[in-house]
Amino acid sequence: MSDRLQPVTAGHPNQVDTYRRRFMAGITGAAAMATLAPGIILREAGAAGVDVTPRSPEQPVTSTVRWGMLIDVERLSDGGEAMVAACRNEHGWGDDPEASPAQQAQWIRTVKVTDKLTQHSFTLPVMCQHCEKPPCVDVCPTGASMKRADGIVQVNKHICIGCRYCMMACPYKARSFVHEPLTDQRPHSPRGMGTVESCNLCVHRIDAGQLPACAEAAPHAVIFGDLNDPDSRISQAVRELGGTQIRADLALNTGVRYLNI
Amino acid sequence: MSNKAIVYREVGEGSGFFLLLALFGAIMAVGALAFFHMEHEGHHVTGMNNQVVWGLPHVFAIFLIVAASGALNVGSIGTVFRKPLYQPMGRLSALVAIALLLGGLAVLVLDLGRPDRLIVAMTHYNFRSIFAWNIILYNGFLALAGLYIWTMMDRKLKALYPYAGFAAFSWRLILTMGTGSIFGFLVVRQFYDSAIMAPLFIAMSFALGLAVFILVLYASFAFTGRPLGDRVLNRLRYLLAVFIGAVLFLELMRHLAGLYVARRHGVEQFILSDGGIYTQLFWVGQVFLGALVPLSLIFCRRLAGNHLSLLVACVLVILGGFAQLYVILIGGQAYPLELFPNATVESRFFDGRISDYVPSVWELMLGLGGVALSLLVVTIGVRILRFLPVSLSDEVLGSDHP
Numbered sequence: 001m002s003d004r005l006q007p008v009t010a011g012h013p014n015q016v017d018t019y020r021r022r023f024m025a026g027i028t029g030a031a032a033m034a035t036l037a038p039g040i041i042l043r044e045a046g047a048a049g050v051d052v053t054p055r056s057p058e059q060p061v062t063s064t065v066r067w068g069m070l071i072d073v074e075r076l077s078d079g080g081e082a083m084v085a086a087c088r089n090e091h092g093w094g095d096d097p098e099a100s101p102a103q104q105a106q107w108i109r110t111v112k113v114t115d116k117l118t119q120h121s122f123t124l125p126v127m128c129q130h131c132e133k134p135p136c137v138d139v140c141p142t143g144a145s146m147k148r149a150d151g152i153v154q155v156n157k158h159i160c161i162g163c164r165y166c167m168m169a170c171p172y173k174a175r176s177f178v179h180e181p182l183t184d185q186r187p188h189s190p191r192g193m194g195t196v197e198s199c200n201l202c203v204h205r206i207d208a209g210q211l212p213a214c215a216e217a218a219p220h221a222v223i224f225g226d227l228n229d230p231d232s233r234i235s236q237a238v239r240e241l242g243g244t245q246i247r248a249d250l251a252l253n254t255g256v257r258y259l260n261i
Numbered sequence: 262m263s264n265k266a267i268v269y270r271e272v273g274e275g276s277g278f279f280l281l282l283a284l285f286g287a288i289m290a291v292g293a294l295a296f297f298h299m300e301h302e303g304h305h306v307t308g309m310n311n312q313v314v315w316g317l318p319h320v321f322a323i324f325l326i327v328a329a330s331g332a333l334n335v336g337s338i339g340t341v342f343r344k345p346l347y348q349p350m351g352r353l354s355a356l357v358a359i360a361l362l363l364g365g366l367a368v369l370v371l372d373l374g375r376p377d378r379l380i381v382a383m384t385h386y387n388f389r390s391i392f393a394w395n396i397i398l399y400n401g402f403l404a405l406a407g408l409y410i411w412t413m414m415d416r417k418l419k420a421l422y423p424y425a426g427f428a429a430f431s432w433r434l435i436l437t438m439g440t441g442s443i444f445g446f447l448v449v450r451q452f453y454d455s456a457i458m459a460p461l462f463i464a465m466s467f468a469l470g471l472a473v474f475i476l477v478l479y480a481s482f483a484f485t486g487r488p489l490g491d492r493v494l495n496r497l498r499y500l501l502a503v504f505i506g507a508v509l510f511l512e513l514m515r516h517l518a519g520l521y522v523a524r525r526h527g528v529e530q531f532i533l534s535d536g537g538i539y540t541q542l543f544w545v546g547q548v549f550l551g552a553l554v555p556l557s558l559i560f561c562r563r564l565a566g567n568h569l570s571l572l573v574a575c576v577l578v579i580l581g582g583f584a585q586l587y588v589i590l591i592g593g594q595a596y597p598l599e600l601f602p603n604a605t606v607e608s609r610f611f612d613g614r615i616s617d618y619v620p621s622v623w624e625l626m627l628g629l630g631g632v633a634l635s636l637l638v639v640t641i642g643v644r645i646l647r648f649l650p651v652s653l654s655d656e657v658l659g660s661d662h663p
Contacts, residue, residue, distance in 0.1 A: 098303070102310035102617065106610040115604045126600070126608075135448065141393040142385040159381050162374015164314040165392050171449035173598050173610065176311045177374060180303035193303045194374030246600055250448065 051225035051232050054209030066132075066151040067201055068227035068255040069212070070234050070243050073124045075221035079110045080125030086217035087127070090202060091189040098180040105176035105191075107199045108214060113261070122261060125214070128153055128174040128199035129246060130255035136166035136175065145196070151227075151255050154200035162194040171247050174198050227255065266657060267349040269647035272485050278644055285637035292630010295623040296371040304374065307624050312616035313594045318372040320586045321628030324469065325365030325635060326399070326440055327462055328582070330433040331470015331504075333358035333406060335497075337433070340409075340426025346496055346658060350478065352648045355410045355429070357477050357639055358470070359403060364635030366399055368628055391442045398436040405429040414647065437463045444589065451528040452593035455518070461511040465582060468504035471497065472578040477639060479572060481649055490655035491566050498571050502559045505552050505578060512547075512585075528596045531615070532588060539592035542584040551581010591618055 055061070071080075088094045093105040108127035114120070134153045136145045144160035147153045155166075155175075167175045175198040178191050185191050188204040202212035210216070215224040225234035237243075243257025272278060299306060309316040336354035339347035370376055386393045409429045412422040441462030444453040475497050482489040516533065519525040532539055555574035564570040595616045600606050606613040643649050650657075 096305075098305045100305065100310060102312055102611065103305055104311070106311065109608050109610040109612075111600065111606050111608040111610075111612050113601050113604050113606050117603065126612075137387075138389045139392060139446070140387055141390045141396060142381055143387040144385075159378070159385050160375065161378045161382050163392065164374070165390075165443075167311070167314045168447055168594070169449065171598060172600065173312075173612065177304065177314060179305035179310075192375075196374070247449075249602075 061149045063149040066228045070223045072221045072259040074260040079123030082217045083214035086213040090213035092186045103179045132253035135169040139165045139169040160195040268651045272643045285633040288633035295626035308619045308621045313618040317620035317624040322365045322369040327466045328469040329361035330437045331466035332474045337430040341430045349650045355406045356642045360635040360638035364631040368631035395439045437466045464507040469582040472575040488652045488654035492655045546584025
């Protein structure tokens, strides 16, 4: 079990350690999860909100900060449904009156994954992964799809022309297109018809010193914070426990990481 | 420059001209109606959704844009490769190229979620985006093709003719490479993600552009009673066969490579075998009707010199091109993204499922409006300027036009 606490050098993932950790986790099973890892997550998340400090509008966003999120899938008893509900409530998507089911927006969703061979199964919430090298930003012709200096990937709704190329490029299907005119939008989260939208890590809340709505909805399973600060709780947690990326083979270095997937 | 014996003349002001104007104008009006409806209501009136984000309008737009660059080839063969037989068709070739590009761009722009922000697309460039590069390439193509026409029509600019022709030819190759790369650079979509998309689109442009050009050439000569000899038509006929073969070859290589790579087995099986409409469009539309039948029509000895068989071959190549683009665009999107290799995924957001797409009538109307715009530009072009030779009969072309 002590292997689980072996630090993995940042930028040089130690594969042997990774395999050893998985193996140990496998044989110790529930016992390991019930004791050590959840303890860390729970303890850290119990102090949620400390890492996010308000930023005044005059204060520039800097790259000294990189916001990220670590989600322990095993501690999400509902697979992340509460996170989805919190996001819907915060941003007002998912119930557009005219849109067909396939046209509804989906900023975050729960995905059930089952291994074809082992039939091992888990459910996880999937949203914009806030990549360090986001394909959606590369392909956008106008620069509307952009990454803020602090790592938040979002759409500049003022210059999005609605070409949807970013939706073609996103590996995580994290983006949606607004298919109809909308009323009663949230003032902090405008959703203009004909433009593309996605999770923005609740940028308005972060700037006000609050946690993203989804992180707040699952405090026992989610740590949100600054990945650039080695002393932040999220940095300590990913150093101790790792943090798996979805489609790590694409080398996008995502800001959203998962445990136990 | 074209042979001195070639005389160009505008099309006369007959009732046929106005009939065509009325016809194309009416179809454009239908397209405009579709645009205003989509713009007012939003894209929920279309069949496009958050899984299949590019639909029938994009098939039309990309067809027209790809065919545009190919239509210029006839001129380029005369100018860059110095084949005198092709030189009298250079003016029409450049006109058709401009017309097709305008039609394609119109569809592309009018399908945007925010078409009113076109000026934003012109003033905000992200130079990492191949899409942004395409915007520059399209505009440059229009300018160069216009210059090319000018050097062909104005004796004072005759010295610039070979340079303009070479520049336009080079530019068109880069343009189609860019259009193919819109898909080729999509790393995450298993049906795209390949450098072969660039040469494939170039080969497609050769075939589709030539097929459209032959039909326009034949129709404009037939409608205006101008002689069109077998020498020109036969040369274009066999050139078309070469281009059809090139497309088939690159498609073969693309799918063979896909079948070789384990992570692409799923999407290849979907397109080639289990994909329903996409599989049918691929085998029946693209391969059989769009390539094998036209090749048979071209090479059948009994049909040698038969104009109708050439025209049917051209129509089939065009329909096959539509089928091919439909399979690439819609089929490639209908197949789900792979979030977790070697695992099945399911969600309320259609993860792991083949996406449905049924194009709406509005999308069809918009696409046809773009086609009508292209044909309208050609019709007006040949009426107001001297694009069409008075004759391309075998006698006029003579022995100076090998």
